[in-house]
Amino acid sequence: MNLLTDSLISALHLVVSLDADMVSIVFVSLKVSSTSTLVASLIGIPLGFFIAFKSFPGKPLVLTILNTLLALPTVVIGLFVYSFIARRGIFGSLGLLYTQKAIIIGQTLLVLPIVATFTIAAISRIDTRYRKTAMTLGANQIQTAVVLFWEARFGIIAAVIAAFGRVIAEVGISMMLGGNAKGFTRTITTAMALEFDKGEFTLAVALGIILLMVSFGINLLFHSLQGRSRI
Numbered sequence: 001m002n003l004l005t006d007s008l009i010s011a012l013h014l015v016v017s018l019d020a021d022m023v024s025i026v027f028v029s030l031k032v033s034s035t036s037t038l039v040a041s042l043i044g045i046p047l048g049f050f051i052a053f054k055s056f057p058g059k060p061l062v063l064t065i066l067n068t069l070l071a072l073p074t075v076v077i078g079l080f081v082y083s084f085i086a087r088r089g090i091f092g093s094l095g096l097l098y099t100q101k102a103i104i105i106g107q108t109l110l111v112l113p114i115v116a117t118f119t120i121a122a123i124s125r126i127d128t129r130y131r132k133t134a135m136t137l138g139a140n141q142i143q144t145a146v147v148l149f150w151e152a153r154f155g156i157i158a159a160v161i162a163a164f165g166r167v168i169a170e171v172g173i174s175m176m177l178g179g180n181a182k183g184f185t186r187t188i189t190t191a192m193a194l195e196f197d198k199g200e201f202t203l204a205v206a207l208g209i210i211l212l213m214v215s216f217g218i219n220l221l222f223h224s225l226q227g228r229s230r231i
Contacts, residue, residue, distance in 0.1 A: 011205035021182075022203060026210055029187035032100050032178075033168040036107035041160050044112050048119025048159075049145055063120070069113035074106075074172030081106045082176055098179035103187070106173035111163035118162060122155025123148055161222055165215055 014022055051062060083089055085096040085105075096102045126148055134144045149156065171189040178185030180194060188207045195204035 007201040007205045010202040011209060014202065014206040015209055019203075019206070022206055022210075024183050025186050025188055025191045025207065028100070028183075028185065029168060029189075030214075032103045032107065032174075032187065033164060036104045036167050037111060037160060037164040039104065039108045040112045040115050040163055043108075044115030044159075044163075045119050045156060047112075048116040049123060049149075051116070052120045052123035053141075053145070063117075066113045066117045066120075070117060072110070072113075074110060074170045075176065077106050077109050078173045078176035081109065081173075085177075097177065098181065098185060100178070100185055102177035103174050103185060106177045107167040107170065110170065110173060111166050114163045114166060115159050118159030119152075119156055122152040122159065125155065126151050157222060161218055164218065168214065169211065 051059065081102065082097070085091050085094065085102055087097070096105070130147060130151055131144055134147045139147065169189060171187075171193055174180070174185070174187045174190045175193070178187065178190065180186050180190040186194075188211050192204040192207050195201065195207075
């Protein structure tokens with residue numbers, strides 16, 4: 001059998017047997033990715049609502065900046081955050097470098113523009129009559145925002161899913177800010193890169209399978225919820 005077949009069979013054995021090292025790596029990756037997605041959502045969704053609702057000077061510039069940040073390379077964010085939390089940086093005394101907190105900070109900055117931009121797009125697609133009707137019936141701004149949130153919920157959920165998919169698959173920030181420490185900051189992608197460099201493909205393939213399973217499961221759940229709402 002060739003290398004691919006051997007690696008795939010051995011990788012499936014690792015996945016089925018729930019290898020301890022593999023489970024530890026997956027746990028760390030899910031933890032930091034979920035946390036950064038949650039923080040980015042708590043900031044990005046209200047920010048998206050504000051930008052979509054309000055008219056203010058420089059709004060086109062803000063939208064342009066957000067759209068530009070969608071394509072920002074992870075290594076640029078990693079370098080930016082590193083310059084602040086390194087020992088000689090402004091926040092160096094906090095000891096954040098090479099910790100899970102550092103990865104979360106970097107990943108949050110990475111996906112914040114995604115959540116905000118997708119939220120703006122979801123809100124902008126809603127018929128303006130919803131907002132006018134709610135305000136005519138005496139709804140205040142918060143109540144109106146709740147109505148629009150419900151109408152745009154699938155677009156906003158899609159934004160959160162896209163953000164999670166972006167952070168769980170990134171490698172630059174995790175490597176630069178986390179240091180790839182075993183059992184502590186080693187994520188799925190950094191472990192795959194390390195195993196590839198070592199010429200050991202079994203664990204890398206197993207982690208790749210799990211990464212695909214996680215992405216497939218989340219998207220399957222989203223489409224399931226979307227389908228139920230139409231029944």
